[in-house]
Amino acid sequence: MSVQPSHEQGPRSLGLLSVVAPVYNEEATIDQFYARVCGALDGLRFELVLVDDGSNDGSAAALDRLAEADPRVRIVYLSRNFGHQTALTAGLDHACGDAVVMLDADLQDPPELIPRMLDHWGAGCDVVYAVREQREGESRFKLATARWFYTLFDKLAQVELDHNSGDFRLLDRRALSALLSMRERNRFLRGMTVWVGYTQAAVPYRRDPRYAGETKYTIPKMLRFSLDAISSFSHRPLQLATLLGFLISTLAFVAIPVVIVLRILGSYLPGFGAITIIMLLLGGIQLISIGIIGEYVGRIYDEVKGRPLYLVRARRNIPEAQGSPQPLPAASTHGQDER
Ligand code: UDP
Ligand code: MG
DSSP: EEEEEEEEOOOOOOOOOEEEESSSSOOHHHHHHHHHHHTTTTTTTEEEEEEEOOOOSSSHHHHHHHHHHHHHHHEEEEEOOOOHHHHHHHHHHTTTOOHHHHHHHHTOOEEEGGGHHHHHHHTTTSEEEEEEEOOOOOOOHHHHHHHHHHHHHHHOOOOOOOOOEEEEEEEEEEHHHHHHHHSSSSHHHHHHHHHHHHEEEEEEEEOOOOOOOOSSHHHEEEEEHHHHHHHHHHHHHHHHHHHHHHHHHHHHHHHHHHHHHHHTTTOOOOOOOHHHHHHHHHHHHHHHHHHHHHHHHHHHHHHTTTTSSSSSEESSOOOHHHHHHSSGGGGGOOOOOOO
């Protein structure tokens, strides 16, 4: 997608940039991450909002040290591990900038790309997403599963997502407000940032290997994440269940006259095997369909419970007013500030 200047606004000037990153057991990377962000944004007015997603290594202490030394570093400590997408949302909730960049804390997303993203923002783009031209240090398995997922997502979902883009994105304040007004529980943020629309632009980059540590996305987490992504952007799987139902019933209706005619003609139908196969097939399809419906019903149940998206254990370097509930439905998502 190319950069199209916004026709609705004059030239943009940056008062404050927010850089948001979720942190889960990244003690070996945090200092380097902070240094790289400061180096890349030298001369810009920025805040670094880091969300401790219930880490159980020394990450929280390392974050404490950073916040102590630099008031631009703001920390939100969640009460437990809520997962990548929710932690990122917590960070976005606490960001005050005119523009916000979200990126991973493991240095797979190079902070040095941010000034180029800002150029696009200055030219009027509301959502600037980074597109991976190369992915270093990722396993073949990860690359293959990502490819399958995006192919499936393309076929099923109603938003167009660049196959090589992740959550490394810059959002203008109005795109961010739109995103934050969407308080759904099963969050697929990269899809949601496309859904909000406005002017979007892509910036190519090379995705580096992790600086230290290991991926936090285990296979079950990846599977859940892809199910969340598809179910929150598509009803197609449900429609597929209906379609299969119709197809199989049609087959049955075709079979009825055939059986009657054969009976009248006195033909012996040995059909035991056929009946068994059909029963198994139908049973399987029915169970799969119930399973698909179950995935959606489960998510509806999660939504109606209306629980907060996350709870905050503590905040550092975050003004009192900002830590208090916002006028958005986001209000319920904030816990009490203990510090
Ligand atoms: N992360 C998080 N909570 C989690 C899992 C991951 O905050 O439950 C953070 C993690 O610290 C990193 C980012 O999300 O900054 C991306 O995670 P990871 O690098 O493990 O994912 P991958 O790059 O392998 O897809
Ligand atoms: Mg990573």
